[in-house]
Amino acid sequence: xxxxxxxxxxxxxxxxxxxxxxxxxxxxxxxxxxxxxxxxxxxxxxxxxxxxxxxxxxxxxxxxxxxxxxxxxxxxxxxxxxxxxxxxxxxxxxxxxxxxxxxxxxxxxxxxxxxxxxxxxxxxxxxxxxxxxxxxxxxxxxxxxxxxxxxxxxxxxxxxxxxxxxxxxxxxxxxxxxxxxxxxxxxxxxxxxxxxxxxxxxxxxxxxxxxxxxxxxxxxxxxxxxxxxxxxxxxxxxxxxxxxxxxxxxxxxxxxxxxxxxxxxxxxxxxxxxxxxxxxxxxxxxxxxxxxxxxxxxxx
Amino acid sequence: xxxxxxxxxxxxxxxxxxxxxxxxxxxxxxxxxxxxxxxxxxxxxxxxxxxxxxxxxxxxxxxxxxxxxxxxxxxxxxxxxxxxxxxxxxxxxxxxxxxxxxxxxxxxxxxxxxxxxxxxxxxxxxxxxxxxxxxxxxxxxxxxxxxxxxxxxxxxxxxxxxxxxxxxxxxxxxxxxxxxxxxxxxxxxxxxxxxxxxxxxxxxxxxxxxxxxxxxxxxxxxxxxxxxxxxxxxxxxxxxxxxxxxxxxxxxxxxxxxxxxxxxxxxxxxxxxxxxxxxxxxxxxxxxxxxxxxxxxxxxxxxxxxxxxxxxxxxxxxxxxxxxxxxxxxxxxxxxxxxxxxxxxxxxxxxxxxxxxxxxxxxxxxxxxxxxxxxxxxxxxxxxxxxxxxxxxxxxxxxxxxxxxxxxxx
Numbered sequence: 001x002x003x004x005x006x007x008x009x010x011x012x013x014x015x016x017x018x019x020x021x022x023x024x025x026x027x028x029x030x031x032x033x034x035x036x037x038x039x040x041x042x043x044x045x046x047x048x049x050x051x052x053x054x055x056x057x058x059x060x061x062x063x064x065x066x067x068x069x070x071x072x073x074x075x076x077x078x079x080x081x082x083x084x085x086x087x088x089x090x091x092x093x094x095x096x097x098x099x100x101x102x103x104x105x106x107x108x109x110x111x112x113x114x115x116x117x118x119x120x121x122x123x124x125x126x127x128x129x130x131x132x133x134x135x136x137x138x139x140x141x142x143x144x145x146x147x148x149x150x151x152x153x154x155x156x157x158x159x160x161x162x163x164x165x166x167x168x169x170x171x172x173x174x175x176x177x178x179x180x181x182x183x184x185x186x187x188x189x190x191x192x193x194x195x196x197x198x199x200x201x202x203x204x205x206x207x208x209x210x211x212x213x214x215x216x217x218x219x220x221x222x223x224x225x226x227x228x229x230x231x232x233x234x235x236x237x238x239x240x241x242x243x244x245x246x247x248x249x250x251x252x253x254x255x256x257x258x259x260x261x262x263x264x265x266x267x268x269x270x271x272x273x274x275x276x277x278x279x280x281x282x283x284x285x286x287x288x289x290x291x292x293x294x295x296x297x298x299x300x
Numbered sequence: 301x302x303x304x305x306x307x308x309x310x311x312x313x314x315x316x317x318x319x320x321x322x323x324x325x326x327x328x329x330x331x332x333x334x335x336x337x338x339x340x341x342x343x344x345x346x347x348x349x350x351x352x353x354x355x356x357x358x359x360x361x362x363x364x365x366x367x368x369x370x371x372x373x374x375x376x377x378x379x380x381x382x383x384x385x386x387x388x389x390x391x392x393x394x395x396x397x398x399x400x401x402x403x404x405x406x407x408x409x410x411x412x413x414x415x416x417x418x419x420x421x422x423x424x425x426x427x428x429x430x431x432x433x434x435x436x437x438x439x440x441x442x443x444x445x446x447x448x449x450x451x452x453x454x455x456x457x458x459x460x461x462x463x464x465x466x467x468x469x470x471x472x473x474x475x476x477x478x479x480x481x482x483x484x485x486x487x488x489x490x491x492x493x494x495x496x497x498x499x500x501x502x503x504x505x506x507x508x509x510x511x512x513x514x515x516x517x518x519x520x521x522x523x524x525x526x527x528x529x530x531x532x533x534x535x536x537x538x539x540x541x542x543x544x545x546x547x548x549x550x551x552x553x554x555x556x557x558x559x560x561x562x563x564x565x566x567x568x569x570x571x572x573x574x575x576x577x578x579x580x581x582x583x584x585x586x587x588x589x590x591x592x593x594x595x596x597x598x599x600x601x602x603x604x605x606x607x608x609x610x611x612x613x614x615x616x617x618x619x620x621x622x623x624x625x626x627x628x629x630x631x632x633x634x635x636x637x638x639x640x641x642x643x644x645x646x647x648x649x650x651x652x653x654x655x656x657x658x659x660x661x662x663x664x665x666x667x668x669x670x671x672x673x674x675x676x677x678x679x680x681x682x683x684x685x686x687x688x689x690x691x692x693x694x695x696x697x698x699x700x701x702x703x704x705x706x707x708x709x710x
Contacts, residue, residue: 003340010342010409013664020668021603022580028672029598165380212588216379220587266383266390273391274575281571285564288557295557299337299543 054138086206096143103246606670
């Protein structure tokens with residue numbers, strides 16, 4: 001049929017244009033970085049750790065880090081830590097659940113090597129690979145089996161990156177406060193904001209700039225970029241101050257799940273609504289075809 | 301003096317006819333508005349465009365209820381309020397974004413159909429010119445709308461495009477500042493483009509659509525063979541019941557029945573894009589908030605502006621601007637540059653046939669090159685295709701003047 005041929009020509013040129021401005025142009029604009037599946041093959045294999053021995057050596061960490069799961073409070077609060085180190089050291093309770101063991105062992109011995117950045121707030125803290133492996137084994141033993149995507153995000157990203165669409169700041173969730181009804185002012189909130197600003201000052205000084213808010217980073221970067229960037233920031237942005245964080249594949253999946261939940265909340269709704277709308281137009285077209293055929297009957 | 305029957309029931313057919321001539325209106329505008337029978341689905345693109353404009357208008361109205369034209373709040377009002385707090389806000393936004401892109405695809409198909417079948421000649425010049433005015437207005441509407449989310453690409457595209465008004469070596473920086481209302485894009489800039497996008501441009505577009513329909517009325521729609529039809533005689537045949545012999549059909553319901561079917565197929569494609577493939581219309585770069593201190597690595601317009609952007613880019617500053625200006629106005633002149641008396645599809649008009657397909661290929665090549673980084677071989681190719689574009693238009697009057705007369709019928 002002639003009309004289908006015309007349609008084929010239109011579709012052909014449309015697809016060429018699409019291919020050129022989307023997949024092809026983007027392949028030329030961004031360098032290709034091959035993902036390595038979060039295997040960290042540049043790091044040495046870790047010796048087998050002993051959790052009991054690790055427990056005895058944990059004092060090496062507790063000077064800076066809190067471990068809520070073991071009933072240890074952080075020696076300093078977020079603000080004092082940021083003033084001292086530039087950033088608040090994470091609580092270690094969930095570390096065993098999301099980080100790669102090989103990475104943790106290397107990190108404890110040589111932090112700038114593991115994170116691939118020029119300066120890193122944490123000093124070398126384990127004197128031997130065995131010590132580091134023991135501590136890592138201990139952290140694994142106290143970590144929960146399953147953590148939520150939100151916890152994974154907060155542990156891995158949340159002390160440098162805010163996420164305003166989830167009301168998350170680098171020092172925690174924005175508290176629920178009420179303004180004074182007579183003045184309209186919310187002093188408690190203002191105080192919290194002042195603390196955030198102060199923390200961000202220290203952080204920006206330490207990192208060189210304030211790390212970006214991650215609210216909709218899931219739509220601002222391609223899936224492939226995010227994955228390879230988190231796995232090894234230097235591979236995508238050579239010279240970046242962002243440290244390699246050492247997430248396992250599963251740990252990254254959790255973080256991504258949270259980024260998607262906050263940054264692209266309509267995803268499940270799209271999947272639920274799409275078939276109904278398309279179904280409607282398929283039925284619409286079938287009926288319209290019937291009308292068209294009845295109107296054009298006997299015309300040619 | 302008009303006669304009003306005092307006994308006519310309010311809002312009855314008679315009552316309405318006496319006051320509004322509804323039967324006459326219906327006849328003139330639809331049941332006896334004659335369209336040639338010899339057409340294909342490309343003749344439905346006009347109604348497809350009207351429907352897409354309708355979608356843009358409706359989705360735009362919903363978005364306007366929550367959008368905040370403030371440089372500090374615009375980004376979050378779009379990306380947070382509309383996308384996560386407003387019920388179905390995401391759907392309206394994705395419809396609006398996809399429709400803004402797809403409407404240009406259909407405009408280009410509609411334009412190229414007009415060029416292919418010679419539908420801009422012999423009394424149809426104003427159809428073409430009003431259509432081109434619509435194209436320009438849609439471009440202004442699209443560009444102003446792109447500023448509104450106040451993302452990185454909004455900001456930097458706004459910077460680059462308003463800079464064009466300094467007109468190269470003339471360095472009219474005062475004019476650029478006057479347009480922006482500031483030294484750089486800021487609150488004044490956003491407020492102005494917001495007004496343009498939601499009021500002035502839509503008003504102009506609606507007026508132009510009415511004008512475009514008006515220009516069709518007397519010369520009538522062209523047909524697949526460019527045949528000159530005596531519409532009155534053919535209409536008489538139809539009215540006498542010779543439906544098969546008549547070369548025309550009424551707009552309503554016969555032409556419309558096919559239009560509606562084509563629209564159905566189009567909407568399947570359109571909503572497939574809305575639900576499953578909207579990324580092409582929503583550039584990731586614009587999901588980073590505007591940052592005057594950080595220029596994106598690649599600044600490029602949306603795909604439908606790329607061909608003219610690529611005519612600007614490969615030349616030096618002033619030559620590029622002249623070439624760009626040429627590309628913007630040259631399509632308007634098509635009815636006068638085509639000197640051939642033939643109204644016939646391009647495949648029957650040598651060498652115009654080659655001219656047409658070269659133009660299509662050249663514009664697609666320019667579109668693709670417009671997005672690629674302007675370095676090395678891409679830059680060379682860009683220069684070549686930009687020159688081909690210019691040369692094609694320069695030679696058009698000469699090749700069409702020599703064209704042999706072809707019959708309207710096969």
